[in-house]
Amino acid sequence: MVSDSKFAPADRLRVLEQRASAEEALAFFDRCGPVRMEEMLGCWKGSGVPTGHPFDGLLEAFGWHGKRFRTPDETHPLVFEGATGFFSANPALAPVSLAVRFNRLVRTRPIRVIGRRLVRMARTSKPRARLRMMEYRGVVTATMTYDALPINDHFRRVDADTVIGVMDFRSIDRPFLFVLRREPCQDSKVQSTARPTSAAHRPP
Numbered sequence: 001m002v003s004d005s006k007f008a009p010a011d012r013l014r015v016l017e018q019r020a021s022a023e024e025a026l027a028f029f030d031r032c033g034p035v036r037m038e039e040m041l042g043c044w045k046g047s048g049v050p051t052g053h054p055f056d057g058l059l060e061a062f063g064w065h066g067k068r069f070r071t072p073d074e075t076h077p078l079v080f081e082g083a084t085g086f087f088s089a090n091p092a093l094a095p096v097s098l099a100v101r102f103n104r105l106v107r108t109r110p111i112r113v114i115g116r117r118l119v120r121m122a123r124t125s126k127p128r129a130r131l132r133m134m135e136y137r138g139v140v141t142a143t144m145t146y147d148a149l150p151i152n153d154h155f156r157r158v159d160a161d162t163v164i165g166v167m168d169f170r171s172i173d174r175p176f177l178f179v180l181r182r183e184p185c186q187d188s189k190v191q192s193t194a195r196p197t198s199a200a201h202r203p204p
Contacts, residue, residue, distance in 0.1 A: 009158050017179065022051040025177045026137075029164050032156035034141035037131045040155060040163070041069045044180035055167070055176040062119050067144070067180060072131040075144055077153070080119055091129075092148035093122035136168065155180070 007015065009032065016025055046066035050056045059078075065086055068076040076088040134143040136154040144153040150170035155163045161182040166175045 043185040049177040074127040075129040077129040089122040090124040
């Protein structure tokens, strides 16, 4: 284990993103300060922190891009990247428990192709989560609560444009850790239809 004291928080996070134990990642999470809801508003690019969790790389395999927070009550928890653009998906239509149970099978190419098609079928323009201040691991911080799933995503501040999150899912006894990095927003909302991508057009 490398001592956190040798790194600035953002540098330590980059080390953890290469590979970390759940204990190391949670220790870093606990050292980070809370986030206010208003700090979360905007567009974020997401990626997992590999700790040996069944979710490691799973969302990315289906084209997960990140999250979008328009207001505390208008949150898009799953923004995906498809062949022709970016769109928001309804988490309630995603077979999360089955994906975790059969995560090795899900990672095979034929299943990934099917999974991406199913994700496209779950497209929505409606917000599917909310931001609230909640206590987690002894700290009150901005938390995204899913409308139709027993999931809370708790956020801690790494720097002004980076947060580390823990997904607390009732049916999974291990927390999944991920990173969100702020990116520009170009449109007023995430739309249910795919949108073209280019160097000048960033996802919502």
